[in-house]
Amino acid sequence: MPKQARCGSVLTLLLLAAASAAQDKPVDRKSSLPKVVSAFVPFYPELARQAHIQGTVTLRVSTDGKRVSGVEAENGHRLLVTAAVQNVKAWRFEPHVPTAFEVTFHYKLLDAKCDSECNCESVEKESVVLQVPTNVEVSAVVVMLCDPAVEIRHKN
Numbered sequence: 001m002p003k004q005a006r007c008g009s010v011l012t013l014l015l016l017a018a019a020s021a022a023q024d025k026p027v028d029r030k031s032s033l034p035k036v037v038s039a040f041v042p043f044y045p046e047l048a049r050q051a052h053i054q055g056t057v058t059l060r061v062s063t064d065g066k067r068v069s070g071v072e073a074e075n076g077h078r079l080l081v082t083a084a085v086q087n088v089k090a091w092r093f094e095p096h097v098p099t100a101f102e103v104t105f106h107y108k109l110l111d112a113k114c115d116s117e118c119n120c121e122s123v124e125k126e127s128v129v130l131q132v133p134t135n136v137e138v139s140a141v142v143v144m145l146c147d148p149a150v151e152i153r154h155k156n
Helices: 003-024 046-050 078-089 148-155
Strands: 036-038 055-063 068-075 100-110 127-131 135-141
Touching: 046 078, 055 078, 068 078, 078 100
Parallel strands: 100 135
Antiparallel strands: 055 068, 055 100, 127 135
């Protein structure tokens, strides 16, 4: 058998053995996810806050081994999707095999109470929780409109 044919046969056998071994092992989803090494803190879009828009955004992210190479929105309000996509596009990863995964952004508005002088506060504090690359939670205090003249009229 010529030397090139033997190398091709050996390579084929090695590939078949690797494929067989991969099928026997359960897929560990966590270990196949790339590690994020750089990201910006996501923000709650101001227009979404003013319009009292909250909800969940699910994105399908593809990587090239170091950076995000593609993002597709699977669901979510347009204003929230735009903010989530902009944030994800800035992520950088440890070198890895190119992959794809889902990331979910949860946007939540916090209720606020206003006193008679229009000092509005929320019991809960605004926060950002990053469990990258699969989960991001962003909360912000809802925008409150307060007119002290209305408060004064109600006191009389």
